[in-house]
Amino acid sequence: MDHGQTIEVFDARVDDVLNWLRDNAGFVFDNTRAALDSFYGGINWLLATPNPYLVMAVFAGLGLWLVSWRFAVLAGAGLFFCSAMGLWPETMSTLALVIASTALGLVIGLPVGVWAGYHPKVDQLVEPLLDTLQTLPPYIYLLPAIALLGYGPATSLVATVLVAIAPALRLASLGIRMTPNEYIELGNASGISPLQMFFKIRLPFAVPSIMAGINQSLMMAFGMVVIAGIVGSGGLGQAIYEAVRTLDIAKSIDASIAIVILTMVLDRLTQSAGQQKTGATR
Amino acid sequence: MNSPNTSPTEVLIDCQGVWKVFGEKSAQAMKAIAERKLSKTEVLREFDCVVGVSSASLQVRKGEIFCIMGLSGSGKSTLIRMFNRLIDPTGGEIRIKGQSLMQLDAKGLRAMRAKHIGMVFQAVALLPHRNVLENAAFGLEVQGLGKTERHEIASKALAKVGLSDWAHKFPRELSGGMQQRVGLARAIAADPEIILMDEPFSALDPLIRRQLQDEFRQLAKELGKSAVFITHDLDEAMRIGDRIAIMKDGVIVQTGTAADIVMNPANAYVAEFVAGISHLHLVTARSVLRPVAEFQKSHPSVDVQTLPRSGPDVDLDGLIGVMVDAPDHAIAVWDGQNLLGVVTSKGLLRSVQEKPVHSPAEA
Numbered sequence: 095m096d097h098g099q100t101i102e103v104f105d106a107r108v109d110d111v112l113n114w115l116r117d118n119a120g121f122v123f124d125n126t127r128a129a130l131d132s133f134y135g136g137i138n139w140l141l142a143t144p145n146p147y148l149v150m151a152v153f154a155g156l157g158l159w160l161v162s163w164r165f166a167v168l169a170g171a172g173l174f175f176c177s178a179m180g181l182w183p184e185t186m187s188t189l190a191l192v193i194a195s196t197a198l199g200l201v202i203g204l205p206v207g208v209w210a211g212y213h214p215k216v217d218q219l220v221e222p223l224l225d226t227l228q229t230l231p232p233y234i235y236l237l238p239a240i241a242l243l244g245y246g247p248a249t250s251l252v253a254t255v256l257v258a259i260a261p262a263l264r265l266a267s268l269g270i271r272m273t274p275n276e277y278i279e280l281g282n283a284s285g286i287s288p289l290q291m292f293f294k295i296r297l298p299f300a301v302p303s304i305m306a307g308i309n310q311s312l313m314m315a316f317g318m319v320v321i322a323g324i325v326g327s328g329g330l331g332q333a334i335y336e337a338v339r340t341l342d343i344a345k346s347i348d349a350s351i352a353i354v355i356l357t358m359v360l361d362r363l364t365q366s367a368g369q370q371k372t373g374a375t376r
Numbered sequence: 377m378n379s380p381n382t383s384p385t386e387v388l389i390d391c392q393g394v395w396k397v398f399g400e401k402s403a404q405a406m407k408a409i410a411e412r413k414l415s416k417t418e419v420l421r422e423f424d425c426v427v428g429v430s431s432a433s434l435q436v437r438k439g440e441i442f443c444i445m446g447l448s449g450s451g452k453s454t455l456i457r458m459f460n461r462l463i464d465p466t467g468g469e470i471r472i473k474g475q476s477l478m479q480l481d482a483k484g485l486r487a488m489r490a491k492h493i494g495m496v497f498q499a500v501a502l503l504p505h506r507n508v509l510e511n512a513a514f515g516l517e518v519q520g521l522g523k524t525e526r527h528e529i530a531s532k533a534l535a536k537v538g539l540s541d542w543a544h545k546f547p548r549e550l551s552g553g554m555q556q557r558v559g560l561a562r563a564i565a566a567d568p569e570i571i572l573m574d575e576p577f578s579a580l581d582p583l584i585r586r587q588l589q590d591e592f593r594q595l596a597k598e599l600g601k602s603a604v605f606i607t608h609d610l611d612e613a614m615r616i617g618d619r620i621a622i623m624k625d626g627v628i629v630q631t632g633t634a635a636d637i638v639m640n641p642a643n644a645y646v647a648e649f650v651a652g653i654s655h656l657h658l659v660t661a662r663s664v665l666r667p668v669a670e671f672q673k674s675h676p677s678v679d680v681q682t683l684p685r686s687g688p689d690v691d692l693d694g695l696i697g698v699m700v701d702a703p704d705h706a707i708a709v710w711d712g713q714n715l716l717g718v719v720t721s722k723g724l725l726r727s728v729q730e731k732p733v734h735s736p737a738e739a
């Protein structure tokens with residue numbers, strides 16, 4: 095058998111499928127793209143429209159509430175630095191992309207995670223899928239995604255959502271599965287209904303794990319931002335990608351610093367939110 | 377379900393020939409046991425199934441504290457979990473207040489657990505993110521009672537276990553003994569007739585344990601609750617239980633009062649268990665006495681009416697006190713106006729010696 099020929103046939107098939115999808119299911123992708131674009135656009139508008147100082151103040155306020163006054167000062171100063179580097183709009187659109195993709199990732203990841211936590215069979219099915227998703231280099235699905243959704247925020251959003259799903263799903267499933275057995279017995283012996291079991295017993299014990307998952311999803315999303323820049327995400331990712339192409343090292347370092355600042359601010363905020371939620375359990 | 381005037385001997389838990397076989401082929405194993413009388417090892421070899429409880433029968437009456445004593449692996453924890461179907465029996469019949477448990481659907485079972493059977497666990501299982509009051513109110517919350525109402529009832533339950541001042545603390549702020557009191561308050565808050573106690577005091581230190589044992593017994597009697605109490609500690613079983621069942625390898629080897637078991641152990645295993653237990657405060661006149669007729673046959677000259685008297689619930693220690701001054705070496709046991717029988721010095725000495733009172737040589 096001629097292997098080369100087989101591969102050629104396979105490649106042709108892949109192209110055919112993509113073309114077929116574009117021709118026959120085009121409206122699906124067009125609508126998906128429009129929906130994703132407007133979701134991202136809405137969040138971006140919310141962050142980029144107000145005066146930058148107002149946004150900085152809001153983040154400093156959150157820092158004061160959830161972490162400490164020292165962190166609040168640092169967060170405010172960090173964001174001010176982003177603005178001083180002339181990267182404020184890019185920083186905000188990156189933040190919008192990360193928030194939008196994490197939100198979508200959670201919308202998919204958390205319910206499926208809870209489901210998988212209840213049913214080991216679902217977990218067995220989902221696990222290899224997540225493994226594939228996490229080990230597959232993003233470049234591989236970015237190209238087909240561009241083919242179907244086009245160059246722009248929608249594609250980068252999808253790429254980022256895909257990496258954000260895994261941690262949220264895994265840790266939600268783990269949290270639900272790890273409910274201590276004595277509490278399950280307590281619930282059952284008290285005559286609890288399945289719904290009450292979820293809300294009164296399983297969920298409270300799963301909250302720390304779920305919050306860790308949300309934090310991890312956010313971090314994964316930040317990790318994708320630069321790669322997403324290649325497919326036209328806009329924001330800091332694209333700024334870095336373009337700086338790299340033109341060998342503008344200073345610009346690329348500026349944008350990297352902005353990403354690091356943004357990542358650290360959100361990491362601490364969500365971590366502390368998680369701990370505060372579960373403070374009573376310690 | 378029941379008439380309000382229930383008789384004192386009403387059976388609340390009726391457990392007849394109950395089996396639990398663990399394993400994937402438990403149904404076939406159960407069938408084979410019934411048809412071919414397989415032993416535990418044969419079941420394990422042939423079906424890869426473990427027999428947890430085999431043919432357990434017992435009855436718990438209203439107001440009674442029934443202890444199930446056994447070492448780890450004896451099946452006692454499995455048995456108690458079948459009384460509220462946390463574990464489903466493989467065979468046999470369990471009736472709670474006359475209602476067959478296996479015939480209940482999910483909703484009926486939830487109602488039964490919520491209203492009629494409370495449970496206290498060795499691990500206590502207080503929800504860490506709720507305060508003591510909210511924990512005590514958990515069962516009522518599950519039943520759908522409003523916040524004010526359930527907190528009011530839970531406060532009363534906490535008062536009964538002496539923890540009123542701790543209502544707004546969190547479980548982690550309480551000592552082990554206090555946590556277990558909250559567990560008990562949670563179980564009695566829903567006012568069930570039956571409380572299942574799964575080794576509740578095993579993890580506590582000896583002093584607190586004894587205190588809680590006495591408090592629990594007093595509280596259960598005061599509230600008129602029936603309780604099934606699991607323990608691996610014979611002293612605890614005797615301290616708390618009106619009746620005791622001893623389990624070994626999934627089988628109930630003997631059921632009876634503490635005195636029954638200590639005086640007449642059913643087999644070598646039980647005998648070994650009770651060997652160290654002093655009879656002095658356990659055995660009462662009732663189980664040492666001999667019928668009047670029998671006594672008169674061997675002592676025709678003695679008038680029973682003139683003998684020193686004692687009640688039926690006087691223990692050996694008390695009987696010895698009377699016996700040392702008894703001229704005819706005999707004590708008449710009276711229950712009010714009824715003459716129940718006679719305790720002889722010989723019988724008394726035998727029972728102090730921890731030998732059967734009515735040995736064949738004596739009869």
